[in-house]
Amino acid sequence: MRTLAGDENTRVGSRLADVPEPDVPEAAVAATGGTATLTGGPSQAPRGRLAALRARLPKDLRDPLFLNGYALMFNTGITAVLGMGYWLLATHFYTAADFGRNQAVITAMRLFASLTALGLTGALARYIPMAGRRTGGLIGRSYLIAGATAVTAALGFLLTLPIWGPNYSSLAGFGPGLFFLASVAIWSVFTLQDVALAGLRKATWVPINSICFGLVKMGMLVALSASLPQQGIFVSWIVPTAIALIPVNYLIFYVLVPRHVKQTGSVTKPPRLREIGRFLAGDYPGSFSILAIVYFVPVYVASQIDDVTFGYFSMAHTLGSMIETLAMNMAVSLTVEGSFNRSQLAANCQRALRRAFMIIGPIAVATFVGAPLILAVFGPGYAEHGVPLLRLMALAVLPRVLIEIYLSALRALGEARRLALVQVGLAVLVLSGAIALLPVMGITAVGCALLSSELLVAALIFNRLRKILSAGGAPEAVISRQTAETA
Incomplete structure (x- = not known):
């Protein structure tokens, strides 16, 4: 999952035509008995809504907001399909215990890889549109900082390995530990490159990368099942990732960045390091809180249960997280477009x-x-143990849509304190709920904690979101104040 940020009005390349006038200005959110209702005409049946979406699709694809948003959503769909195929092969070619242990290691790797990368995704999405000639340096420094921080944190994890339980015992030793550290560095860059593409308004390349990555990963998974039955899943996850970094970053640094500089370099004011640092200081606490929800919760669960049960948990949690990512994808595009034209x-x-x-x-x-x-x-074990968790996570996605759109609006308005408050509050609710309920409810506790926490936060932010969605939703007073502060 990627959290983006932005806080100041920027218009790039005099391209107002790139952000067309809204085609549905009447859309609004109304409060009825404390329940959020999306309005914009009479309620429609799902079939009617799909027909309306198809009718608007050609126009949407000419709009950078939706083109990037749909590309990232399509990428999530592709990832989900290929991911299900990958995990289906994994459950077929590997034992339930090996499956669970490899999932635990992958979860830990993603946790440490995202420690700084998750915060830097916000900086990339926010400042790439206005970085001009410094765009390449901004992306490169983000890679370096994210990788170095991630490896340092992962090293601390390896030095304290015994306290994390038997699911991580496979990382003991110099060779496995070194491979884990390299994997963390690789994944941190892999996390940022997709956001770099979105910031460059080229998120349409992300699904292509995911398709190639997914297919190679599946082939390697099967090939390693006989020679590396205990580590094959983790190895097949990382090696294709490392390979994918080469062509994608060649595209970014040698094709897209020069083109972006040529188009925007003469009309943008590259951000100063102090400005970026101030932004990160305000945004990172919130991003770190979301990191705790997305990655630390599974790592904590893995430290408390056996490998087979964690395999059941991780399958349901992975599928539920894929749906949740859809809510964040449109927010990614919204943040980028808010940076290009906040009006x-x-x-x-x-x-x-x-x-x-x-x-x-x-x-x-x-x-x-x-x-x-x-x-x-x-397999029958996955259905027996994972259905309640997956259902609860599917329901939790609905309030999460409201929360993600609200957070993106706060980033575009530069309300860093309010942004951090919402994110930290949500993380505290989810973490405390999951930890308290896990001994009582088992793996279903995570789903209960997510749904209850996100419903509560959505209710708390609803009135403020409704004001943002109104005709004066991006208050001129707020915009003027934030612009003055960052001038």
Whole structure:
């Protein structure tokens, strides 16, 4: 999962035409009995909504907000399909215990790789549109900082390995430990490169990368099942990732960045290091809190349960997280477009919220209803233990849409304190709930903690979100104050 940030009004290359006037200005959110209702005409059946989406698709694809948002959503869909195929092969070619242990190691690797990368994704999305001739340096320094921080934290994890439980015992020793550290560095760059593409308004390349990465990963998974039965899943995850870094970053640094500099270099004011540092100081606490929800919770669960049970948990959690990522993808594009032209923030929020619910709503419902069938594909144990967790995570996606759109609006308005407060509050609720309920409810505790916490936070931020979505939703007073502060 990627959290982006932005806090100041920027117009790039005099390209106002790149951010068209809103096609659905009447869309709004109304409060009825404390319940969020998306309005914009009479309620429609799901079939009617899908037909309306298809009718608007050609126009949407000419709009950078939706083109990037749809590309990232499509990437999530591709990742989900290939991911299900990958995990299906993993459950077939590897034992349940090996599956669980490898999942635990992958989760830990992603936790440490994201420690700084998650915060830097916000800086990339926020400042690439205005970085001009410094764009390449901004991306390169982000890679270096993220990789160095991640490796340092992972080294501390390896030095304290015994306290993390038997699921991580495979990392003991110099060779496995060194491979883990390299994997953490690789994944930190892999995390940032997709955001760099989105910041350059080229998120359409992300699905292509995911398709190639997924297919190679699946082939290597099967090939290693006989020679590396205990580590094959983790190795097949990392080696294709390392290979994918080469062509994608060649594209970024030698094709897209020079083109971006040529188009925007003469009309942008590159951000100063002090400005970026101030932004990171305000945004990172919130990003770190989201990191705790996405990655630390699974690592904590892995330290408390056996490898087989963690395999059941991780499968349901992975699928639920894929749906949740859809909510964040439109927020990614919203943040980027807010940086290019913040005067359209209210309209873009309306449109992003409307499209997000039209796409994510049916997926969440289908996942809730079909959870037993989905998990049964991987084996009877996965369906028996994972269905309640997957259903709860599918429901939690709906309030998460509201939260993510709200957070993106706060980033575009530069309200770092409010942004951090919401994110930290959500993380505290989820973590405390999961830790308290895990001994009582087992792995289902994570789903209960997510759903209850996100419903509460969505209710608390609803009135403020409604003001942002209104005609004066991006208050001129707020915009003027933030622009003056960063001038």
